[in-house]
Amino acid sequence: MKVGKVVSRPPMYINENASVLDAVKMMSENRLYGLVVKNDAEEPIGIVSERSVILRFVLRNKPAKEVQVKSIMRSPIPTVSEGDDVKDVAKFLSDNALTRCGVLDNDDKLMGIITITDLARYISVQSITDVLVSHRNKKYKYICKVCLKGTMEPVFNGAGEITVFKCSNESCGHTE
């Protein structure tokens, strides 16, 4: 089964400057667990999920209205192609400890987001288990959107709060 046949629901979009409060409100009202983030030019530039909110927002210890979506999103969007087999997409999710990724059409345009829930009925128990367990066994990495080499690592203060995320690649040093 090709993944392009399985992507059914169009994704919902949120602007990169919207707040985490806006994003979670949109997710909870629509019972979605992820959104696509667009910039002002309406280009899709990232995704946010419940996991991003947990790992990249809560430990900042700030009110949800004061943190922007762009500082917690995963960017660039991890993607597969519409012609890829669902088994390979499950492996891609598992290898990268993801719950969702973008699906590109034949013109390399984002046609939608595929999640482990969407895939579940088309793959084996083993593949589903691999994806679910990958989050326990692998580090959930955020690649630096500037250098695309380092990973964004939290910097904690003495109170156990995240003050900023910093790229692990010293020659880059991007923070967000």
Place this chain on the structure above:
Amino acid sequence: MKVGKVVSRPPMYINENASVLDAVKMMSENRLYGLVVKNDAEEPIGIVSERSVILRFVLRNKPAKEVQVKSIMRSPIPTVSEGDDVKDVAKFLSDNALTRCGVLDNDDKLMGIITITDLARYISVQSITDVLVSHRNKKYKYICKVCLKGTMEPVFNGAGEITVFKCSNESCGHTE
């Protein structure tokens, strides 16, 4: 397969008066997606999960250190018995749109927490899909821990923030 055979990892505990920041820190350091909440008498009284944090914390628009675990936990803990078949546990999770529940031993003591991830390798694709999809199709209900009849419903202010959760049972009216 009996669920008691599948519960492997002992749960981690957090005090009900700890903050959401403490809970999420403990979850992210240990790569757990849920914790058991205890009161000062060391009795297990609830569970918190990533989903509780999303649905019951973020929209309050407060820093994570200012919100206590007891105001976002699910209490009482939804439970099954160690002798229950994994298929029936999957149905219980799906019927109640849960990702995890407690497992009681033959003395009705909490022996651990079982999650859809723990169950995955022992149940069918259909059962896994049912559990995963249930979160999209069903409302994630928090039963009132005081009257055990109403559900805790968010009360929003004009700014779209949750000010409090209130029991839907008018003769109870518990808020948290």
